[in-house]
Amino acid sequence: MGFIPISIEKYIKKHMQNNPAENKSDLRKRLNSALLDYQNGVRCSCGNDIWVIGSAVAGNKCFNCITGERMPTDDYEIDSAMKKKANRKEQRHINDIKPSEINGFFDDEGYEMNAHLIQKPTLCLTCINNDDPHEELFCNLTRLDQQGEPEFVCFAYKKKQY
Numbered sequence: 001m002g003f004i005p006i007s008i009e010k011y012i013k014k015h016m017q018n019n020p021a022e023n024k025s026d027l028r029k030r031l032n033s034a035l036l037d038y039q040n041g042v043r044c045s046c047g048n049d050i051w052v053i054g055s056a057v058a059g060n061k062c063f064n065c066i067t068g069e070r071m072p073t074d075d076y077e078i079d080s081a082m083k084k085k086a087n088r089k090e091q092r093h094i095n096d097i098k099p100s101e102i103n104g105f106f107d108d109e110g111y112e113m114n115a116h117l118i119q120k121p122t123l124c125l126t127c128i129n130n131d132d133p134h135e136e137l138f139c140n141l142t143r144l145d146q147q148g149e150p151e152f153v154c155f156a157y158k159k160k161q162y
């Protein structure tokens, strides 16, 4: 359940295949503007976060108000609109941290990421490395690298023996 994350470029490609008459640069402009609104905290009139992909077509509204459905099933959302921005205030920016103390993860905008907020793919749950604290850093880097990708691939994966 939930949105399928997709990058703006991939979504535009998909959308153009299904709607060849669409004006590509106009679509991109509307997506970027909806994404910017989302990141600025613009909400649907009902109070929910806006659905960027739907808002590019229907104006700034949430998934529920645009589709009338409660939960997305095979619907897409722009990946960068799916990362939680709510805890921003508690996050440190890389410019505010002494260089000697920088050792965590940072997002594209330079904010420190909480390692336990990194989504753990279900694949990891059956992997022996999941129980090894020494592997955690490497595992998190692999996960971080693929946040928003529909399929998780890990070359360090070793299936647990039960």
Ligand SMILES: [Zn+2]
Pocket (backbone or CB within 6 Å): 044, 045, 046, 047, 048, 061, 062, 063, 064, 065, 066
């Ligand atoms: Zn709404």
